[in-house]
Amino acid sequence: MSHHQDEKNLRELQSKLWDIADTLRGKMNADEFRDYCLGFIFYKYLSEKFVRYADKVLAEDNLKYDGLTTAHPDYQAILDEIKKDTVESLGYFLPPSALFHSFALRVKNDPEGKGQGFILEDLGNTLREIEQSTLGTDSADDFSNLFEDLDLTSSKLGNSAQAKNELIGKVLLHLDKLSFNLADANSDILGDAYEYLIGKFASGAGKKAGEFYTPQPVSTLLAKLVTTSKIKLKNVYDPTCGSGSLLLRVKKEAASVGKIYGQEMNPTTYNLARMNMILHGVHYADFEIVQDDTLEHPQHTHLRFDAIVANPPFSAKWSANPLFNNDERFSQYGRLAPSGKADMAFVQHMYYHLAEDGTMAVLLPHGILFRGAAEGHIRQYLIEKLNCIDAVIGLPANIFYGTSIPTCVLVLKKCRKDNDKILFIDASHEFEKVKTQNLLLAEHIDKIADCYNDRASIEKYSHLASLDEVKSNDYNLNIPRYVDTFEPEDEIDLDTVANELVALESKIESVDQTIAGFCLELGIAMPFSVRGESK
Numbered sequence: 001m002s003h004h005q006d007e008k009n010l011r012e013l014q015s016k017l018w019d020i021a022d023t024l025r026g027k028m029n030a031d032e033f034r035d036y037c038l039g040f041i042f043y044k045y046l047s048e049k050f051v052r053y054a055d056k057v058l059a060e061d062n063l064k065y066d067g068l069t070t071a072h073p074d075y076q077a078i079l080d081e082i083k084k085d086t087v088e089s090l091g092y093f094l095p096p097s098a099l100f101h102s103f104a105l106r107v108k109n110d111p112e113g114k115g116q117g118f119i120l121e122d123l124g125n126t127l128r129e130i131e132q133s134t135l136g137t138d139s140a141d142d143f144s145n146l147f148e149d150l151d152l153t154s155s156k157l158g159n160s161a162q163a164k165n166e167l168i169g170k171v172l173l174h175l176d177k178l179s180f181n182l183a184d185a186n187s188d189i190l191g192d193a194y195e196y197l198i199g200k201f202a203s204g205a206g207k208k209a210g211e212f213y214t215p216q217p218v219s220t221l222l223a224k225l226v227t228t229s230k231i232k233l234k235n236v237y238d239p240t241c242g243s244g245s246l247l248l249r250v251k252k253e254a255a256s257v258g259k260i261y262g263q264e265m266n267p268t269t270y271n272l273a274r275m276n277m278i279l280h281g282v283h284y285a286d287f288e289i290v291q292d293d294t295l296e297h298p299q300h301t302h303l304r305f306d307a308i309v310a311n312p313p314f315s316a317k318w319s320a321n322p323l324f325n326n327d328e329r330f331s332q333y334g335r336l337a338p339s340g341k342a343d344m345a346f347v348q349h350m351y352y353h354l355a356e357d358g359t360m361a362v363l364l365p366h367g368i369l370f371r372g373a374a375e376g377h378i379r380q381y382l383i384e385k386l387n388c389i390d391a392v393i394g395l396p397a398n399i400f401y402g403t404s405i406p407t408c409v410l411v412l413k414k415c416r417k418d419n420d421k422i423l424f425i426d427a428s429h430e431f432e433k434v435k436t437q438n439l440l441l442a443e444h445i446d447k448i449a450d451c452y453n454d455r456a457s458i459e460k461y462s463h464l465a466s467l468d469e470v471k472s473n474d475y476n477l478n479i480p481r482y483v484d485t486f487e488p489e490d491e492i493d494l495d496t497v498a499n500e501l502v503a504l505e506s507k508i509e510s511v512d513q514t515i516a517g518f519c520l521e522l523g524i525a526m527p528f529s530v531r532g533e534s535k
Contacts, residue, residue, distance in 0.1 A: 013193045020174045034201035035149040047100035091139030091284040098126040104176035107169035139284040191280040214311040217440035219249040224449040225361040226307040231255040237305040239294040244273035260287040308360035318342040335374040369477040380475040391423040394479045396431040424482040
């Protein structure tokens with residue numbers, strides 16, 4: 001399939017999925033209908049993927065999985081064999097009666113939902129059974145409580161069981177008409193459409209959106225930065241992974257990634273990240289996403305990573321418990337990040353987990369570059385003692401959902417090749433204005449990545465600063481100290497301006513005299529004075 005056709009199919013699928021989301025839009029806020037819509041898309045994906053795999057297993061017997069019924073003499077034996085195979089291969093199991101299409105048929109054949117068309121209870125049981133089919137298996141952690149946010153009893157779906165059933169049935173029928181084209185092994189159209197929907201929901205979620213979604217252009221930039229010197233990665237890690245978009249973008253930019261690791265505190269977002277991984281075709285054995293507070297309860301303490309990316313919550317609160325002075329992540333610095341601003345604590349956490357030849361890129365508010373006290377002390381230690389800051393990149397304002405503040409990217413390495421200089425890039429003025437948002441286009445991203453890769457000094461854009469220069473600025477990394485983007489205004493010739501004013505005054509006097517003549521002819525009073533006299 002051509003790239004052009006892929007793009008066309010993607011746009012069509014995006015449009016259709018968003019139209020289906022509109023079915024729920026009037027009933028609840030963006031956060032809530034996101035959970036239902038993405039959850040049902042994921043359920044349909046699991047069903048189609050399962051049927052496709054099971055049909056291959058049954059091909060020798062000329063059987064189709066979704067056509068199996070209890071009337072078949074070997075029905076249970078076939079299901080037992082399929083379950084044994086699929087739980088190991090796919091990580092889960094679905095009987096024919098629990099397939100997405102089976103529920104859509106029940107709704108279609110009984111549109112009023114008075115008989116088999118009433119699906120709420122059975123659908124809820126099916127979603128729980130998908131999770132339970134993995135108990136005691138290697139995929140259990142990846143499917144545990146995965147559908148807990150799809151509350152089919154919620155009053156937000158309707159005031160009665162019948163009303164809820166009608167709304168859910170409508171969504172299933174619309175989704176059932178769509179083909180996800182899972183047979184096209186070379187296309188990630190569904191995954192891209194899913195990312196598109198996550199972004200659309202984020203744009204409507206206001207300030208909360210920053211908790212779970214990094215805009216795709218920003219994700220692409222960070223992914224490029226951590227893969228410039230190494231494209232085959234043993235692993236990649238995001239300590240505040242949200243919906244997992246950053247991790248998936250690194251996987252897309254890299255030639256290969258052995259395993260994906262992430263941690264996320266919010267349970268709903270944690271579920272979304274796991275769905276996102278599976279829906280993008282990441283095998284359950286190839287990712288490990290865990291739910292907990294990264295700073296207070298890190299879950300990957302024994303691991304070191306080739307690439308680390310993150311968009312932590314800006315200036316979040318954390319305990320800054322004195323006991324952390326003995327934590328290996330923070331102990332060498334002698335100071336803890338302030339409890340009201342955890343930005344630097346995330347940097348320390350990430351650096352601790354970085355492999356010797358790894359690269360990390362983290363999005364942060366600009367305050368991290370110049371704030372003093374404990375943050376200033378830690379920043380100086382990073383530069384003077386560890387010499388690990390490779391680049392500081394300023395991004396435009398208003399590129400994130402829910403906040404308009406400008407942000408920066410810190411790139412850190414443990415073994416820097418250019419270890420006596422820090423590259424500063426001011427990319428804050430290069431963006432495309434799209435309605436109320438500023439957007440990084442591909443050319444903006446490529447320019448930043450190329451500049452970082454070449455470590456180039458470009459007038460009014462980038463500067464390669466020596467460590468002595470940084471030291472002379474008291475380890476302040478504020479970008480305008482290093483990259484001068486000042487544009488002088490054109491000089492004004494005062495003699496020319498004076499002559500223009502004299503000529504203008506003469507023209508005004510001439511016009512006044514003409515108007516005075518007209519007023520005299522018409523026999524009316526002058527509305528103004530000419531040469532100081534009343535006319």
